[in-house]
Amino acid sequence: MSSVSPIQIPSRLPLLLTHEGVLLPGSTMRTSVDSARNLQLVRSRLLKGTSLQSTILGVIPNTPDPASDAQDLPPLHRIGTAALAVQVVGSNWPKPHYTLLITGLCRFQIVQVLKEKPYPIAEVEQLDRLEEFPNTCKMREELGELSEQFYKYAVQLVEMLDMSVPAVAKLRRLLDSLPREALPDILTSIIRTSNKEKLQILDAVSLEERFKMTIPLLVRQIEGLKLLQKTRKPKQDDDKRVIAIRPIRRITHISGTLEDEDEDEDNDDIVMLEKKIRTSSMPEQAHKVCVKEIKRLKKMPQSMPEYALTRNYLELMVELPWNKSTTDRLDIRAARILLDNDHYAMEKLKKRVLEYLAVRQLKNNLKGPILCFVGPPGVGKTSVGRSVAKTLGREFHRIALGGVCDQSDIRGHRRTYVGSMPGRIINGLKTVGVNNPVFLLDEVDKLGKSLQGDPAAALLEVLDPEQNHNFTDHYLNVAFDLSQVLFIATANTTATIPAALLDRMEIIQVPGYTQEEKIEIAHRHLIPKQLEQHGLTPQQIQIPQVTTLDIITRYTREAGVRSLDRKLGAICRAVAVKVAEGQHKEAKLDRSDVTEREGCREHILEDEKPESISDTTDLALPPEMPILIDFHALKDILGPPMYEMEVSQRLSQPGVAIGLAWTPLGGEIMFVEASRMDGEGQLTLTGQLGDVMKESAHLAISWLRSNAKKYQLTNAFGSFDLLDNTDIHLHFPAGAVTKDGPSAGVTIVTCLASLFSGRLVRSDVAMTGEITLRGLVLPVGGIKDKVLAAHRAGLKQVIIPRRNEKDLEGIPGNVRQDLSFVTASCLDEVLNAAFDGGFTVKTRPGLLNSKL
């Protein structure tokens, strides 16, 4: 407790803007933080560092409250208190906020605000310093009198105050030892004074002024207490405590400076809380805990930091849906219709979901496997999860797990931690308000791990039907029954899902869409949804299917429909502006085009309803004329196409071939480029390749070297030893993306065969397959996604390993019609198919060109 500060504060301080209460040096205050600026400050300065004590804050009082979240910084009180945060307690109820316990160190004044966002930082000047204490004799004398007078009142008042209040007891103990100049601030915060009075004391930079201003406050308090002691006679010893606490409040009430309402409201809230606990249907164990906690709460002074913590806890406990659930309405026929209405294609997924629901209906329990939808982004995994909830009549809640690497994200923090909160599962239950929602655990493949424990292990307990009826969140510290919750997971790949979790889930693959499917999805679902979101009607905008195809092929390159949806959104926004402006014209948005068509428009208008035309603008058309989105309009709105058919261009030189790759985002075509130069037989590989891919490159070169004579392949010096005085460089473009896996083997061989033969690889062929040193072609995964990628890129032929032939069955009919497939079991067959007129010199030409 010292207001005249021997400490040196930094010259720059982050500012905490408060609008209630005034923190004075040497005192402690509880303040609630909920504005965006203050929340940012707490998160980045107090919760990130190792110790709270290492950050000094500048607390600025009297900031207008609502404006504190506005864009511009509100006018700031010039003088503030440098402070340390002693405790931070977080809560999400009724909105995210923190309660800080802060201790004032010394006054400072703002010299200039250096930064306003995300929270203000100011250059400051420290005001309270020991050396400030008067050093002229006269002043010391004057102050000596003042300080004696002040001290006399201070002793008298402290004697009268209630000793059961910890701050009073401490003050009485330390009164003699505290520096005299620190007392005005400390006493002003202990006695009940208004914020205005506290602010005046804070602004009183000179010590003399402070003594002068505090004395009347002490006298007022002493008089009030005397008056009260006369009017109220304590009956028993016990009552003394109550009375001793109350006089301060009563008297200040008489003097009109204090508001009792806050505390009364708090007391009302506690009564309400107690009532809610009594009437809540929580299990016995939870009820017992609540009763115990509310008893503690009632005894706690509100200034104790634990008060807020306990109250938040109890509020969460009564809010949780311990016994509240929705009634399932499971009608398989209705479910089928709903799934079909909401989603085009995805037959396999819909079938499996219906089976799952049917079994649940018959068995009437939830102890089945957890479904996990695995597929590229934007193929509708989340949206199917939402439909499942809709068919069951259940609440839906999505829990994003991407990047979660702390198990307390799932299971909550213990309440003893600073800023403790419940985990995402309990928070989700509070949000939906029922105990049987559908929880979509999004992106289980992106769970991380850290020193704070493994979140996957916590999820195991959540998902295990044998354990989850007793799930204990660390914050709640009592069991919550999760057995009624229906969990569905989604992921982009199974490769990174922790094995134990994978074991508990049934994986349903959701592959990417073909162009035709995307067009259907766009016209049946995405466009109507976007129109509705933008307040447009089908009469106002017309997007023909050719335009949709243009968006798909020239503005997006994806397995799902997320980008397509975004582009459609951009188009609708542009049209909404035009409609709102009343400038209906055919989507060619440039004026010259409109003028060109003017004659034709006049003609239409004469035949129709001339009165509906605006006379004021030559651009006006009848309102019912839809805005047509053709390719020109597309360019106006979305800019020039992002993807042009570059394939044939890139294959215009020997040493380039197209491979097919599988990524968690779906299939992709991948160019492989090779060049040779004089050297010493070195092989350089670039493009962020993994070990397996590097080995494929070595295998390919060895195979070609051993077969160079057979194919008449020579280096620049005419030697069949291809690496003789020659270096080779192989590059896999998109150099920033890491690539691995054996399936590029056939592409590397083809690319090098092209380089050394000087022949061009066919520009409409893509291939995939693992190779062996003996020239065999082995099967690979992801065939369906790879074939769809080749189709998207407009290629005509796909070479796959023969043993993958069975995978072609899952390919949609129209894609099979557009593509021809070559199934190869050895590299001879691959090369024959990849080069026009075949490649083999001494063997039979390729034979397996089968159109499926």
Ligand SMILES: Nc1ncnc2c1ncn2[C@@H]1O[C@H](COP(=O)(O)OP(=O)(O)OP(=O)(O)O)[C@@H](O)[C@H]1O
């Ligand atoms: N087959 C479909 N029929 C109708 N709409 C679809 C279909 N597939 C996707 N969509 C729509 O595409 C959008 C993106 O889908 P969603 O968010 O469900 O993808 P996701 O697979 O969950 O992606 P992510 O893995 O990135 O979360 C949604 O608006 C969804 O309704």
